[in-house]
Amino acid sequence: MSVTETKPPQWQQGSLIEIEIDDLSDRADGVGRWEGRVVFVPDTVTGDRVLVRLVRVKPQYAYGQLQKLLTPSPHRIRPQCIVADKCGGCQWQHIDLTYQHQAKTQIIIDALERIGGLNHPPVAPILNRTTGLNYRNKVTYPLQRSAEGKVQAGYYRKGSHKLVNLNQCPVQDSRLDPFLAQIKQDIETQGWGIYNETRQTGKLRHLALRIGRKTGQILLTLISTDGNLEGLETQAKTWLEQFSDLVGVCLNKNPQRNNIIFGKETDCIAGKGELEEEFAGLSFFLRPDTFFQVNTETAEALCDLILDKLTLTGSETIVDAYCGVGTFTLPLARQAKTVIGIESQASAIEQGKRNAEHNQIENVTFHVGKVETILPQLEIIPDLVFLDPPRKGCDRAVLDTLTAIAPPRIIYLSCRPATLARDLEKLVAAGYEITLIQPADFFPQTSHVECAVFLQRGNLPKE
Numbered sequence: 206m207s208v209t210e211t212k213p214p215q216w217q218q219g220s221l222i223e224i225e226i227d228d229l230s231d232r233a234d235g236v237g238r239w240e241g242r243v244v245f246v247p248d249t250v251t252g253d254r255v256l257v258r259l260v261r262v263k264p265q266y267a268y269g270q271l272q273k274l275l276t277p278s279p280h281r282i283r284p285q286c287i288v289a290d291k292c293g294g295c296q297w298q299h300i301d302l303t304y305q306h307q308a309k310t311q312i313i314i315d316a317l318e319r320i321g322g323l324n325h326p327p328v329a330p331i332l333n334r335t336t337g338l339n340y341r342n343k344v345t346y347p348l349q350r351s352a353e354g355k356v357q358a359g360y361y362r363k364g365s366h367k368l369v370n371l372n373q374c375p376v377q378d379s380r381l382d383p384f385l386a387q388i389k390q391d392i393e394t395q396g397w398g399i400y401n402e403t404r405q406t407g408k409l410r411h412l413a414l415r416i417g418r419k420t421g422q423i424l425l426t427l428i429s430t431d432g433n434l435e436g437l438e439t440q441a442k443t444w445l446e447q448f449s450d451l452v453g454v455c456l457n458k459n460p461q462r463n464n465i466i467f468g469k470e471t472d473c474i475a476g477k478g479e480l481e482e483e484f485a486g487l488s489f490f491l492r493p494d495t496f497f498q499v500n501t502e503t504a505e506a507l508c509d510l511i512l513d514k515l516t517l518t519g520s521e522t523i524v525d526a527y528c529g530v531g532t533f534t535l536p537l538a539r540q541a542k543t544v545i546g547i548e549s550q551a552s553a554i555e556q557g558k559r560n561a562e563h564n565q566i567e568n569v570t571f572h573v574g575k576v577e578t579i580l581p582q583l584e585i586i587p588d589l590v591f592l593d594p595p596r597k598g599c600d601r602a603v604l605d606t607l608t609a610i611a612p613p614r615i616i617y618l619s620c621r622p623a624t625l626a627r628d629l630e631k632l633v634a635a636g637y638e639i640t641l642i643q644p645a646d647f648f649p650q651t652s653h654v655e656c657a658v659f660l661q662r663g664n665l666p667k668e
């Protein structure tokens with residue numbers, strides 16, 4: 206053996222290997238192969254040739270750390286964000302939007318085939334109404350103190366609980382940018398203690414900002430372990446004077462030791478406790494702590510598409526399950542006989558009722574409770590059930606009720622392809638046919654994707 210010859214790399218932690226990335230996973234990592242095993246590499250994209258250090262090694266797969274980009278992919282771009290390589294808020298800033306869309310479509314197809322058992326599912330071109338930047342209408346930043354004692358707000362560093370301090374973020378609505386530096390400085394001046402989970406000291410946990418994209422109205426919310434922050438009232442009034450688009454300052458109380466951001470109680474400290482937004486030609490009041498789609502423009506485009514494809518006649522009874530503040534309930538109600546909204550968060554239903562009244566929509570009723578409990582109690586066969594569950598998908602009992610009552614049409618709106626595919630398998634086995642699969646890019650620069658699936662049974666004409 207010559208002295209210059211080096212040993213070939215082994216399948217073990219620390220090894221350096223050279224691979225080509227040939228796919229993107231639904232967890233946002235690039236995927237490459239080495240001697241028949243799979244290697245997941247964050248910060249890469251299909252077409253990259255890379256030198257990777259193996260960090261977590263299992264018999265058939267491993268995670269690798271990018272050491273050197275040998276040949277860049279044609280899908281690679283310079284990130285718009287200066288901290289994109291560190292910040293855990295986005296994972297795909299280095300990938301062009303066209304390829305992000307291609308990858309998201311493939312993630313949906315893979316889930317529907319592998320988990321849902323569907324054969325060549327017909328997925329429509331992805332819907333998108335933004336440039337991929339400045340789109341988020343809501344941000345919630347954890348607060349921490351730096352080693353020097355400075356107040357910091359931002360997203361966690363990739364794979365850690367250390368903050369990347371931000372004074373600006375290219376995916377949030379740019380009208381929120383001026384708040385970051387000012388609020389942090391004022392928290393510091395006020396001397397409010399920042400919550401430290403390990404030591405159980407301090408109070409302030411998060412800073413949340415929500416903006417009405419059409420109205421420009423902004424709500425600022427501080428999330429604290431208790432409802433008492435000395436000097437907040439005076440400071441809140443100063444913020445209202447300082448920022449002309451700010452309509453209210455709120456304080457949310459969250460004493461729980463868990464990773465849920467908002468607690469159950471929110472008080473308005475100064476100004477208003479809700480902002481006004483326009484969506485699908487209607488006016489919505491939004492509190493800081495209720496769910497609202499973060500990408501207003503693309504959600505609105507999807508709502509229009511859904512209404513267009515449904516061609517409602519005005520005679521339909523619709524159930525909107527997981528209805529939130531009525532984002533889809535109210536637009537559906539304008540074209541149907543009646544809509545019944547079901548939602549577990551009481552404050553969202555309160556908001557939904559107020560929104561219905563404000564828009565003079567009278568053909569809606571709302572129920573507070575779990576869909577799995579309320580849906581069977583309705584004892585009706587609706588013409589359409591609109592499902593929009595959280596990421597974990599529908600409870601088994603919801604799917605059982607649906608197959609028992611067998612509404613002629615179902616729309617399943619999902620933000621997680623894996624649980625969507627799992628639930629669709631059951632609905633298809635119960636006799637439903639998929640007539641349209643419509644992805645929408647609600648979350649550019651991440652691997653997350655929204656998807657609306659139209660299902661029908663019987664001999665109804667297809668969308």
Ligand SMILES: C[S@@+](CC[C@H](N)C(=O)[O-])C[C@H]1O[C@@H](n2cnc3c(N)ncnc32)[C@H](O)[C@@H]1O
Pocket residue numbers: 496497498526527528529530531532533547548549550553574575576577593594595
């Ligand atoms: C993805 S959001 C959709 C909200 C609404 N459709 C919208 O577009 O604004 C899911 C909603 O389901 C609610 N939720 C979660 N689990 C629930 C359950 N088991 N029953 C009823 N609502 C639930 C959440 O509070 C949240 O408002």
